[in-house]
Amino acid sequence: MSHSPSLSTAALKELVSIVGDRGVLAESTARTAYESDGFMLERESPAVVVLPRSTDEAARAIKVLRREGLIVVPRGAGTGLTGGARPTNGCAVLGTARMREVLEINEVDRYARVQAGVVNVHLTGACKGHGLFYAPDPSSQTACTIGGNVGNNSGGPHCFKYGSTTRHVLDVTIVDSSGEVSVVGDKNADPAGLDWLGPIVGSEGMLGLITEVTVRLVPAPEETETILVMFESLDACCEAVAAMIARRLEPSAIEILDRLTIEAVEASVLRAGYPANAEAVMLVEVEGGAHEVEATSADIVVVAMEYGAFDTRRTTDPAERKRLWAGRKGAFGAMGRIAPDLYVADVVAPRSKMREIIKVATVACNERGLKLSNVFHAGDGNLHPNISYDRREPDEVRRVLEAGRIIMEACVAAGGSLTGEHGVGLEKQGEMCLVFGNEDLAAMHDLRRAFDPDAFWNPGKMIPIHGCPEVQVKPLPIVSP
Amino acid sequence: MTMDARMSLSGAAEVCDALSIDIVTDGSGRHIAVPSDEVVAAQMVEAIGSPERPSGARLAPLGTGSSFGWCRPDHDEETLCISTCGMVPEGASGIVEYVPGDGVITAFGGASIAELRNAVRVGGHRLTPAIAGTATLGGVLAAGRSGIDRCAFGPARHHVLGMRVLDGGGRITRSGGRLVKNVTGFDLFRLHVGARGSLGIILEVSMRLMPAPETELIVHSTAFATAAEAVATALEIRADRSVAPKILCVHGTKIVAGLIGRERQVSAARRALEVHVGVSFEESGERAMDELMVEADLGNTIRLSTRPSQCRELAEALESAGIDPSAFRVEPDAALIDVRTDAVREHEAAFMDSVAPKLVQSASTLTLQGSAPRSVSDLARSLSRVAAPQRTWTNRIYTSFDPHGLLRIRGQHQFSA
Numbered sequence: 001m002s003h004s005p006s007l008s009t010a011a012l013k014e015l016v017s018i019v020g021d022r023g024v025l026a027e028s029t030a031r032t033a034y035e036s037d038g039f040m041l042e043r044e045s046p047a048v049v050v051l052p053r054s055t056d057e058a059a060r061a062i063k064v065l066r067r068e069g070l071i072v073v074p075r076g077a078g079t080g081l082t083g084g085a086r087p088t089n090g091c092a093v094l095g096t097a098r099m100r101e102v103l104e105i106n107e108v109d110r111y112a113r114v115q116a117g118v119v120n121v122h123l124t125g126a127c128k129g130h131g132l133f134y135a136p137d138p139s140s141q142t143a144c145t146i147g148g149n150v151g152n153n154s155g156g157p158h159c160f161k162y163g164s165t166t167r168h169v170l171d172v173t174i175v176d177s178s179g180e181v182s183v184v185g186d187k188n189a190d191p192a193g194l195d196w197l198g199p200i201v202g203s204e205g206m207l208g209l210i211t212e213v214t215v216r217l218v219p220a221p222e223e224t225e226t227i228l229v230m231f232e233s234l235d236a237c238c239e240a241v242a243a244m245i246a247r248r249l250e251p252s253a254i255e256i257l258d259r260l261t262i263e264a265v266e267a268s269v270l271r272a273g274y275p276a277n278a279e280a281v282m283l284v285e286v287e288g289g290a291h292e293v294e295a296t297s298a299d300i301v302v303v304a305m306e307y308g309a310f311d312t313r314r315t316t317d318p319a320e321r322k323r324l325w326a327g328r329k330g331a332f333g334a335m336g337r338i339a340p341d342l343y344v345a346d347v348v349a350p351r352s353k354m355r356e357i358i359k360v361a362t363v364a365c366n367e368r369g370l371k372l373s374n375v376f377h378a379g380d381g382n383l384h385p386n387i388s389y390d391r392r393e394p395d396e397v398r399r400v401l402e403a404g405r406i407i408m409e410a411c412v413a414a415g416g417s418l419t420g421e422h423g424v425g426l427e428k429q430g431e432m433c434l435v436f437g438n439e440d441l442a443a444m445h446d447l448r449r450a451f452d453p454d455a456f457w458n459p460g461k462m463i464p465i466h467g468c469p470e471v472q473v474k475p476l477p478i479v480s481p
Numbered sequence: 482m483t484m485d486a487r488m489s490l491s492g493a494a495e496v497c498d499a500l501s502i503d504i505v506t507d508g509s510g511r512h513i514a515v516p517s518d519e520v521v522a523a524q525m526v527e528a529i530g531s532p533e534r535p536s537g538a539r540l541a542p543l544g545t546g547s548s549f550g551w552c553r554p555d556h557d558e559e560t561l562c563i564s565t566c567g568m569v570p571e572g573a574s575g576i577v578e579y580v581p582g583d584g585v586i587t588a589f590g591g592a593s594i595a596e597l598r599n600a601v602r603v604g605g606h607r608l609t610p611a612i613a614g615t616a617t618l619g620g621v622l623a624a625g626r627s628g629i630d631r632c633a634f635g636p637a638r639h640h641v642l643g644m645r646v647l648d649g650g651g652r653i654t655r656s657g658g659r660l661v662k663n664v665t666g667f668d669l670f671r672l673h674v675g676a677r678g679s680l681g682i683i684l685e686v687s688m689r690l691m692p693a694p695e696t697e698l699i700v701h702s703t704a705f706a707t708a709a710e711a712v713a714t715a716l717e718i719r720a721d722r723s724v725a726p727k728i729l730c731v732h733g734t735k736i737v738a739g740l741i742g743r744e745r746q747v748s749a750a751r752r753a754l755e756v757h758v759g760v761s762f763e764e765s766g767e768r769a770m771d772e773l774m775v776e777a778d779l780g781n782t783i784r785l786s787t788r789p790s791q792c793r794e795l796a797e798a799l800e801s802a803g804i805d806p807s808a809f810r811v812e813p814d815a816a817l818i819d820v821r822t823d824a825v826r827e828h829e830a831a832f833m834d835s836v837a838p839k840l841v842q843s844a845s846t847l848t849l850q851g852s853a854p855r856s857v858s859d860l861a862r863s864l865s866r867v868a869a870p871q872r873t874w875t876n877r878i879y880t881s882f883d884p885h886g887l888l889r890i891r892g893q894h895q896f897s898a
Contacts, residue, residue, distance in 0.1 A: 108716075108789055109789050109790050109816075110789070152664065153664045153668075155662060159662065163635075163639060164664070166639070167635060167639045176870055180869070180870050182868040182870040182871060183866075183868065186786075186846065186866070187788060188786040188787055188788060188816065188844075188845060188846055189627075189636070189786045189787075189815050189816050189817050190625065190627075190636070190784065190786045190817070193867045193871065193875065194675070194676055194875055194878075195638060195674055195676075196672070196871060197671075198671020198672060198674070199667045199669055199671055201668065202664050202667065202668055203667060219722060219725070220722075221722075222722045242582060245582065245584065246582060246605075248605055248692035248694075248695075249692075250692055288725075288742070289722075289725060289742070289749060289750065290749075291743060291745040291748075291749050292743045292746035295743040295744075295745060295746070296743065348662055348663055349660075350580065350582075350583045350585075350659070351583050352582045377662070380660075380661050380662040381583075381660060381661070381662065382662050415659060415660075417658045417660055417665040418665045419663070419664050419665050420660075420663060420664065421662065421664055422664070424664075424666065428665075432665070432666065435658070435665055435666070436655065436666060439652050439653065439654050440656065440666075443648075443652070443654040443656070443881075444656070444667050444669065446882065447669055447672075448667075449881070450877035450878040451874055453877070462666065462667075463666070
């Protein structure tokens with residue numbers, strides 16, 4: 001067994017004295033699990049993995065790593081899908097998995113203070129008795145951490161109504177590259193000075209290590225109803241969503257799953273009860289006062305039937321609702337029945353252009369002999385065209401990445417962008433020039449340098465290092481008023 | 482005007498002249514450059530800041546000036562304002578793109594927020610923040626202002642989707658996009674919200690829109706004995722899920738609640754509200770909202786930023802300092818208290834005796850939205866919690882975004898090393 005080649009024995013001992021025996025993973029076999037995140041196409045071995053239990057331990061560990069000349073890649077649960085937590089060769093991975101405490105729940109002021117390693121769904125569980133909940137609910141919420149959610153500005157189905165993570169963070173405790181700790185943001189409404197919290201959320205571990213987060217909690221709704229709507233065509237399903245939004249109906253979530261996804265879910269242990277004869281299903285959630293829910297649900301059914309739904313199923317029963325949502329949230333995992341790997345594309349387009357993008361994705365995959373399934377947050381225009389493949393087949397990998405690029409280009413050309421919730425990481429770094437010009441990226445480098453002039457934190461991610469070739473950026477249209 | 486100021490401005494005037502940019506002087510004595518578009522504006526900024534042509538002038542973005550006193554307390558004879566309104570094509574609404582089906586509007590920074598609000602109403606939407614007056618979209622965001630809809634939607638910065646800005650180096654950059662959900666790159670645009678134009682001139686903004694509700698009912702309660710009692714009751718209303726108000730404030734000794742949503746739900750909520758308060762009168766529809774926006778504008782105020790649980794105590798402290806409840810407005814959900822500056826000035830000593838200690842104890846903050854007594858400015862400074870690392874980041878970002886110091890606001894402690 002070999003241990004970290006880049007770290008001296010003395011430094012390792014010092015780290016152990018700070019975080020304990022179980023907080024330092026130096027053996028090569030122990031480090032293997034940290035070689036990638038959910039983006040399995042990219043792997044690198046870290047020199048060491050450090051798992052502090054508190055802000056203080058993290059700050060002291062960072063000072064040691066800094067002194068030893070290692071760069072640091074922060075990591076939550078490693079559920080990210082773009083390589084944001086993939087180590088750089090010889091780096092230190094600093095994980096928050098042992099920082100799992102819910103520190104405070106304040107019912108009147110409606111906030112919770114948590115360590116960064118608290119699992120998303122556990123936070124909502126902890127708040128239940130107070131009549132509150134934490135709204136951002138990514139599909140990986142049974143595993144992903146609050147710190148990771150902040151790093152990625154994570155979304156989830158219910159961010160259609162409640163917004164992504166950035167709307168729910170009041171402050172963060174962040175450790176910088178010199179080991180200095182500061183609290184950014186404020187539990188009060190309007191903090192003084194520049195809004196540093198804004199760019200920190202979604203910074204993908206490139207500005208510092210987040211060790212604690214204060215999040216806003218939302219009152220639990222009086223009533224919740226889930227509606228399953230069944231369509232004979234994906235097109236009709238998308239049109240129905242557009243109509244619902246145009247009529248100003250306000251569900252808290254609108255999700256669409258296509259036939260291939262339905263089949264995979266129903267063949268798996270999830271068995272959510274989705275109909276076998278549907279080309280697409282729409283899963284809608286309505287929350288609020290009892291009258292609000294009743295009126296809105298009824299209107300949603302009317303619109304759905306107008307646009308060709310052949311059946312609907314409404315339920316307020318918690319167990320039934322849980323089953324229906326388990327199907328949606330477990331959909332990516334269920335695709336494992338089809339092929340060993342799943343390329344989960346995450347793109348975002350104006351709602352009015354979603355169908356166009358689905359068509360582009362379908363053609364791109366058909367032309368390359370790839371199996372495409374679609375799951376998406378229809379209310380936000382956030383699409384997940386998912387491509388099943390086997391990463392052991394290099395040519396298949398090439399075709400998958402090619403199709404992924406075509407989908408991204410189509411989204412950008414339609415006025416959309418590269419990512420709705422998974423982040424840029426490594427996967428989409430090369431495509432940043434489709435969206436931004438050199439000056440835009442230079443400004444992002446300026447921001448990064450303001451926090452971390454020495455590129456200590458997670459370097460080589462998100463922003464391309466080399467300039468964009470000329471004539472890359474399509475200017476956004478100006479429509480005559 | 483001093484000789485130095487004359488020289489500074491004449492240097493800037495030479496640049497404007499070379500670029501065919503008009504300079505006008507308004508009724509407040511402000512010198513305002515009016516570039517016709519952003520390209521010319523960028524050339525102007527770059528030239529004025531150029532080391533080969535030091536003019537000494539400082540620049541300040543200017544919309545209609547409704548928040549100028551708050552944004553630029555350091556305005557003096559050496560400051561040349563840059564009009565953002567001039568960059569909106571003449572006769573146009575300032576809308577760059579509005580696709581109702583996408584629920585997003587993109588508009589020039591110099592566009593009138595009132596006009597934008599009217600335009601999206603036609604499309605069945607609401608634009609935040611809901612404030613009255615003549616402000617521009619860029620000005621409102623640069624000033625970090627919030628409106629009566631803050632309880633419903635949260636702060637306006639949460640609904641900014643993307644921005645284009647002209648920074649102090651003459652560079653035009655974009656961050657974010659025109660999408661309601663987007664995590665592509667850093668959210669740089671968030672830095673500009675509340676930065677008071679010190680990092681750049683906001684040229685264009687994309688905002689998330691909210692769907693217009695079926696029913697809007699504004700209910701005014703009967704008077705309570707004190708503002709503090711009204712605040713205590715407002716907090717109970719806030720906690721009552723069967724009311725779930727989307728607007729909630731205390732002005733004077735009365736509660737104003739906005740019940741918004743489906744008609745039957747609003748009726749049910751109104752019945753639930755009556756358990757807590759007597760109803761003095763109520764109004765429905767957009768006009769009621771418009772009137773409430775006007776009432777909410779107290780003019781030159783100081784803003785106390787706290788937590789909901791502290792609102793009652795602070796209201797009590799304000800009253801015991803002799804400040805009449807009509808001079809302050811409490812939003813218990815957003816935990817913001819706006820107090821008219823003239824009222825604070827009149828009761829300065831009592832304010833410092835009664836209110837200041839409560840602010841310190843409760844770790845609240847205080848923001849000046851115009852001029853204020855010296856003791857209150859000092860208090861604001863002492864309550865501000867900008868840690869050393871943030872000062873370092875701030876200095877670095879200013880070096881990048883405003884390399885020649887053209888846009889910086891003098892006398893702001895967070896900009897000192």
